[in-house]
Amino acid sequence: MTPADFCHVPAGPFLYGPERCFERLAQCPPLKPRQTMTLPAFWLAKQPVTYRQWRDFLQASGHPWRGRWYRVVPGWRGTFLRAYAPCDQYPDGHDQLPIVDVTQADAYAYCAWLSQKLNRRVTLPTEFQWEKAARGENGRLYPWGNEKPRPDIQWQRTFPVGPETYLFTLLARPRREWTRAGWYWRNGYPLPVGSLPQNVSPYGCVDMSGNIWEWTSSLYNPELPDFHVVKGGSWGYTIHHAQCNVRSACSVTTPSRDYHAQGTGFRVMIEGE
Amino acid sequence: MMQMEQRPFISPERLATITNTLACWLPGTADETAVAGWKAADWEAAAWVVYWQNALPWLVERIQQTGIALPEPVYSQLLQLDADSRARTRLMLDGCIVLLQAFEQAGIEAIPFKGAALAPLYYADPLLRPLADLDILIHKKDIQAVRHIVKQQGYYYYSRSAEDEVYLRGERKNNIWAPDNVHPVELHFTLREEYAGIGYNLAAEMWAHSEKRPFWNNYAARVPQTATLLHHVCAHATSDWLIQRGRLMQLDDIRRLAQQMTAEDWETLVTAVPAYGARFVYPALAFAHKYTALAAPESVLTHLRRQCPPALLGWVDATTLAEASESNPLDRSGIGFDLAQRLALSRADEARFWLRSFFPRRWNLSKRYPRLVATPFWPLCYVLLNGDRVWHLAKKKLS
Secondary structure, eight states: OOGGGEEEEOSEEEEEOOOBOOSOOTTOOOOOOSEEEEEOOEEEESSOOBHHHHHHHHHHHOOOOOSOEEEEOOHHIIIIIOSEEEESSOOTTOTTSBOOSOOHHHHHHHHHHHHHHHTSOEEOOOHHHHHHHHHTTTTOSBTTBSOOSOGGGTTSOSSSOOHHHHHHHHHSOOOGGGOSSGGGSSSSSOOOTTOOTTOBOTTSOBOOSSSSEEEEEEESSTTSTTOEEEESOOTTSOGGGGSTTBEEESOSSSOTTTOOOTTEEOOOEEEOO | OOOTTSOOSSOHHHHHHHHHHHHHHTTTSSOGGGTTTOOHHHHHHHHHHHHHTTOHHHHHHHHHHHTOOOOTTHHHHHHHHHHHHHHHHHHHHHHHHHHHHHHHHTTOOEEEETHHHHHHHHOSSGGGSOOSOEEEEEOGGGHHHHHHHHHHTTOEEEEEOSSEEEEEESBOOSSTTOTTBOEEEEEESOOEEEETTEEEEOHHHHHHTEEEEEEETTEEEEEEOHHHHHHHHHHHHHHHHHTTOBOHHHHHHHHHHHHHOOHHHHHHHHHHSOGGGHHHHHHHHHHHHHHSOOOOOHHHHHHHHHTSOHHHHHHHHHOOTTTTBTTOOSOOTTOHHHHHHHHOSSHHHHHHHHHHHHSOOGGGGTTTSTTGGGSTTTTHHHHHHHHHHHHHHHHHHHO
16 A cells, blocks of 8 residues: 555535434434534545455564455355355455455554554544545535435335345345445445445545445444444445445444454545645 | 543553552552553553543542652643543533522422532532533423423433433533533433342432432532432442443542441441342442442441342452453453343342343333334334344354
C-alpha cells in the first residue's frame, strides 16, 4: 500500500445521519439525528485491505493471526453447500478479495506496521470519517446516490437475518445482473475489491456499501468499552444494512479485539492534509 | 494522546495490577509508594480505568492531595476530563431539582437515589461524584403524569423495561462525561436487582424509610435514609460486580455511606436484610472492606456472611476488582450460569433462573420487539425469541 492508494477527504462540513441501527440490542445507545458535522481533512484507503496485502503484512511482521483464510468454492459444492469456506493455505487467485476474519486488534497491528512502512500515522477511521468518505457532503444514502439497490428484495426483514432470508436463498437463484451494490447478498461470498464500478464514493473510495463490514475506531455504545462500530454491511447481511448511515456492532458479547468473522474486514486511514 | 475508545496497549496483567493498586491507593489504604514507579503508559492506563469506573475526579483529587507529578499530556487531559465530569454533575443535579419540583407541584411522590442522592448528601464536594444518569423512584400509578412532566422538561422517551422507563435529553457524545452528553432519567417503579429470576426488590423499603432533607441548592427533597440507601447501593453494586462491571466509584460510595452510619443505622440495616437478601448485600460490603478502611462493624459483616451461599463466598474472597470490572479483558458472554450457581440458595432459585432465561419479563423484551410487546399478542415474543436462539445455535453448529 502506498500513499497513492488513499483518497483525500477534504476538511469541512457534511451531512451525517440519521443513524440507523437494525439490531435491537439492549446495549444500543440513543441514535444521533441527521445533522451537519465538521471534520478535519483525512485520507482514507481507496479499498479495504486485500488478501495479498494481508499476506505481505503477515510475512513481514510475523503477526500471530488467529483468523483463517477463506476461499470461494466453485462448482456444485459452492452452489449447494458452502460458497465461502475456510482453508489452511493462502488460496490462489484470491489476491484482490478483501481480507476478512480479522479482529479489530489485528487491524490495529496492520496499522502499526503500515505506519512504520509509510512513516505516517495510519489508523482506523472513526465512524464519522467513514461515513463522510462514503456519502460525501450531501447526505446521500449510498455511495452512488439515493437509489436503492435490489428493489426486488427490499421486503427483507431488517432484524434479524432469519429463516425467511435463508428460505428465499433456496427458492430463488442469485441474480447478480440486477444489482448495484446488492451483489453482497446471496452470492455467499465477498467479491474482489472494486468489482462494481457503481459502488464508488464521491471521493473515490470503492466498496463502501456492501461486500464486507469494516471496522472503525468508534465505540458502539460510549458507555461500554470494548465493542466497536462496523460500517457498510456485508455479503451475509440484509439489503438494508448496506445503507451508509447504518451503524452496527459485530457483537456486544465478544469484544472487538477477539471478534473475527468471515464478513468483517477493514480499511485504513491517515489523518491530516 | 489518551484514547478512551481503546483498551490500553499494555498487558492484561499490568492493567490488572494498575486497577487493583488504584483500588487501594485512591481510598488511602496504600500510600504514594504504590504508584511512585508508574511510567506515562501506566498513568494512561490508570486514566482509562478511572474513566470507565466512574472515578476520574477521585483520581485527580488524590493526585492533587499527594502532590504526585504526572507526565504530560496525561495530566492536562485528566484535568480536562475532571472539569467535564464536574460540570456534568452540576447540570444533572440542577436538572434533578427541576424535575423534583415539577413532580412535587403535581402532587407526585418521588425519591432520587443512587448517584442523585449520594452526590449532594454524602460527598463533601458533590461534584466529586460523577453522574451518568438520574435515578428516580416513583409509584407506578403516577407514570402517566410523570411521562407528561418529563416530556414538558424536554426529555424524550428512550426505552422501557420491567423495572423502569428511561427518558433522555440531548444527544449522545463520545465523551460520556461531557456536560452536554445525553442526560438520561431513569424512572423506576420497582427497585429490583435481578439476575434472570433471582432477584431482590427494595422499593417498599425505600418508600417506607425516606424523609425530606436539604438536597441541593437549598431545595429539600424526599431522600432515602442512610441505612436504606446503603442497602440499595450494596445490592446494586453486587449485581455489577457479579457481571464483571464492578467500579471504583462503588467503593467510594459504600465507604462514604458507611462513614455516616450510626450504630442504630447498622442495626436497621441488619434487620432490613432478610436471609435471602444477604447474598445481594454482603459481596459489595466485602469488596469495599477489602480495599478501603470500611467503617462497618465486624459483627454486621459476620452476620451477613453467614447467610450467603458458600460458592458466592468463595468467589468474593478470591476475586479482585480487576477481575470483576471492565479491566478484565475476558469475554463476558456465558457467565450467566456460573453466576446463577453462585447466587442460588436452592433448586427453586436455579429453576427460576432457567425460567427467566427463556421467558424474560414482558417489558424486558421491549427493545427487541418494541411493537409486538405492546399488544395483547405479546407472548408471541417468547416464540420469536427462543426460535431465533435455536436458529442461531443451529447456524453456529453448522458452520
